Amino acid sequence: MRSRGFGTVGRVSPQEPVCMFRQRLIYSLGALLAIILTQSLIALWAFDAVNRQIDHSRSSQQMLTELLEFRADSKRLKVWLAEYLITEKQETAPRDELFARMLGQLERLQALSATASDPAQPGASPAIHASDANIELLRGNLENLQRALQTREINRLETDAARWQTLMELFDKFQGTDIAELVNESVKLQQQRTEQADDAARRALRLTFISLLVSVGLALLLFLALSMRLSRHLNQPLERLLAGTDRIANGDYSQPIAETGAGEFAELARRFNRMASAVQQAETRQRQLQDATEDRVRERTAQLQEVVNQLQQSEARQQRFVMDISHELRTPTTTIVGEAELALRSSAADDPRRPGLEHIVDCCRQLASRIDDLLMLGRGHHALVSVRLQSQTISAVYTHVGDRIRTQVAHHPVQLRIQPLATPTGLDPERWTLLVDLEKLDLVCRIITENALQYRCQSEQLEVAGTVMDEQLTIELIDQGLGLSPEEIEQLFQRHFRGQRARAERPDGLGIGLPIARSLMQAHDxxxxxxxxxPAGARAVLTLPCFEPED
Structure with missing residues (x-):
């Protein structure tokens, strides 16, 4: 059945592009990607510029350090020359070491001069040429002074004053240039280059920061603009879709979702309306099927209830019939047993009728046992397993069980031995108690004793033992009879099941005693x-929980 609300939904114009919103989203993501790439390129350029300026600044600092060391070593050389003229020392190793160190400093200055300045800076090229010219003048002066000292031209002069004057002229003048002034000029020039390199590095850092800040600001503005535009195009269609889903979730199919807006949202609304229509039709069919199923269930339930009532009435009639037959059979059976026992007591031991009378008594007792089984079936399972628990001491219950079993075996040719109650853990059986229904416990004892007597296989030994341990009373009835098959032990407690040995020994059993006994024991917890x-026989083990006496 089609919904009235979803039968007249709108249609999107065929000229409208279906992927409109998708294209906008792709364009927006492309713009963001372009901004990210631009920021990355700006960051790489700024990083390269900063590293280049830092390298220039580091080279300028090293050149300044080398010039200062050169000036210090030149002063040390002057001191050596003064000592040489005054003391006429012949040791030249310090002089040669100073010359070698100063020449090395000039070579390092020449190598660092190429990287100490940025050619892009204004006035960088003249400064580089001036620095290289000063280094060449200093090298020429140093080589000239070294040659004069190594060729001993100074020693040809007659007086020390003339030698000192000549050495100072060689030391301080070279090609008309004052060497000290040249060194000071180089130091000053290098300090200026170091300051320029530091300024350039700071400007590069500032430019990098401004560039990144501007690019981040532009990216943020573009992101906000794109976000507002996309959210404006997303908000209204999503609100319509959410409102439609809420109506459908509440079971309201009367109003479809408007199929307007961008192509994707219109298509989504169309398909959602189609789905809602299918859901509504499915719910209608399901409701019809549910109504039909409920009608059939009610009809079948009424039929089943009628059958159950008939079965209950039939079972009740059967139970009444079994109870009536059992009571009718119990009276003549009891009379026959009494008359037969009376005849046995009055007959002589060699009376030929005595074996027949004994057989009559035995058969009547078996018949009485079957009548008792029928009476139990007639009472119903609920009546059998319902118990009325009363508090009894452990010793009283154990004595009652022993007396009950002794009374039951009194008319059979067996020897019953009842062991004293064992208490390995020291529990006082006169103070600790049990919650039992003695009448139902008697029924359990009658069932297990009757099984022990019926399947004793000519054995004349029965034993009752009791143990109190772990707050539990355990009573065992031990026989030396037919025994048990291990694979049939658990099945023996199923209703109407009898083992192969038991059926072979006594085919007249009903198989209901042990299931009733287990139900009664479980009702006692x-x-x-x-x-x-x-080596032979079986052990019937009964367990009951014990309770500590209250003070």
Whole structure:
């Protein structure tokens, strides 16, 4: 069934491009990518410029350091010359070391001069040429002075004053240039170049900062503009879609989503309306199927209820019939047993009728046992397993169980041995208590004792043992009879199941005693287990929880 609201949805014009919003988004992302690339290029250029200015500044600092060391070494050489003339020292190693060090300083100055200045700076080329010319003059002066001292031309002069005058002229003058003034001029020139390099580095850093700041600002402005534009194109269609989804979530299919706006959003609204229409139709079909299913379920439930009532009535009639038959059979059976026992007591030991009377008594007792089983079935499972618990001491319960078993085996040719109650952990059985229903516990004892008597296989030994340990009473009935098959132990507690050995020994059993016994023990929060006994027979183990007496 088609919705009234979704049957007349609008259509987008075929001339409208479907990927309009996608193109805008691609253009915006492309613009952002271009800005990012531009910022990256600006950052690379600024990084290169700053590194270049830093290298120039570092070279200028090194040249200044070399000039200062050269000036210091020239003063040390003057001191050596004075000592040489005054003391006439013949040791020339300090002089040669100074000459070698000063020549090395000039070579390093020549190498650093090429990188100390930025050719792009105004006036850089004349400064570089002036610096190179000064270095060449200093090298020529130093070589001339070294040659004069090594060729001993000074020694040809007659007086020390003449020698000193000649050495000072060689030391301070070269090609009409004052060497001291030349050195000071070079130092001053290098200081100016160092300051210029530092200024250039600072300007490069400032330019880099301004460039990055401007590019970031432009990128931020463009990002804000694109964000506002995209959000303006996104906000209204999304609000319409959200409002439509809320209406559909609340079950309102009467108003479709307007198919307007950018091509993508219009197509999305169209498909969403189509989906909502399909959902509405599916819900309508589901509701119809649900109504039809509920009608059929109600019809079948009524039929099943009628069948259940009939079964309950039939079961009730069956239980009444079983109870009536059991009561009707119990009276003549009891009479026959009594008459047969009376006849046995009054007959002589060699009376030929005695074996027949004993067989009658045995058969009537078996019949009485089957009648009791029928009575239990007639009461129903709920009536059987419902218990009325009362507090009893451990010793009283154990004595009651022993007496009950002793009474049941009194008419059978077996020897019953009841062991004293064992308390390995020192619990006082006269103070600790159990919560039991003695009547239902008697029924459990009757079931396990009857099984032990029926499947004793000519054995005449039965034993009852009791142990109190870990706040639990354990009662065991041990026989030397037929025994158990390990694979059938758990199945013995299923209703109407009987093992192969038991069916072979006594085919007349119903298989309901042990399931009833387990239900009764579980109603006491206890349990019953059947375990093999070595070398033969079985052990029926009953467990009941014990409770500490209150002060």
């Amino acid at each position: 206890g349990d019953i287990q059947l375990l093999p006994n070595a």
